[in-house]
């Protein structure tokens with residue numbers, strides 16, 4: 241595995257990237273992108289536009305033609321990449337998160353004892369109850385635990401293929417804020433394919449609009465005249481629902497750590513929720 245350059249966020253570059261599926265049908269055609277280090281890109285497009293195909297090529301899960309894909313200067317398929325986290329449908333369908341298993345064990349299994357402060361931050365941000373057992377949680381609760389698992393290791397590039405559909409508006413908003421902070425506080429880059437644009441206006445640094453395997457529009461967010469687009473009232477509805485959910489959460493109060501008097505509030509940096517030893 242080739243490590244990404246230390247200390248630098250990876251750029252994502254595709255040059256004349258065209259791709260055919262094994263059955264020879266067209267996947268992508270002449271995709272040219274240059275996403276700068278530390279950027280947060282939204283990948284937009286109708287069903288079948290080619291978003292997943294592009295993300296899989298960027299992650300190295302599919303073989304792109306030589307010299308058409310470069311992540312932090314490295315060909316992800318040829319050289320393999322450390323520090324790439326690709327969260328998509330296959331990952332979501334992993335059956336382990338439907339078994340009768342507790343949350344601390346799951347988080348431990350993906351490095352939670354090593355990355356204690358990230359683990360505790362994710363538990364708090366995603367409002368996870370450590371007393372949950374995974375066979376008896378709701379879909380959204382399960383997704384929140386999965387996200388904590390997937391994001392725990394400090395990735396350098398995150399490729400997200402719409403995996404927030406089950407999250408309520410507030411959890412999603414907190415999750416997106418967390419991702420934004422990540423790109424602002426350490427060297428990392430995010431590409432996020434989504435159909436859900438609620439409360440995303442201030443999130444992306446770049447937009448990519450795909451259609452039928454091609455890039456129709458691409459650029460920094462400032463190059464798109466978003467202020468000039470007619471406001472249908474949808475964002476105001478989103479703001480209203482966010483307010484409701486914040487009030488609901490306040491009414492419920494902070495979650496308590498099982499068998500401890502403490503809550504998750506301000507847990508970070510105070511020894512974590514367990515008694516585990518950090519190597």
Ligand SMILES: Nc1ncnc2c1ncn2[C@@H]1O[C@H](COP(=O)(O)OP(=O)(O)OP(=O)(O)O)[C@@H](O)[C@H]1O
Nearest residue numbers: 261263265267285286287288289290291292293294
């Ligand atoms: N393995 C495959 N073989 C042949 N065609 C495929 C294969 N996988 C996807 N396609 C086709 O490629 C096109 C792009 O699919 P892709 O999954 O990249 O779209 P998408 O933009 O992610 O769509 P969605 O928003 O529905 O997730 C679709 O028309 C799809 O039918």
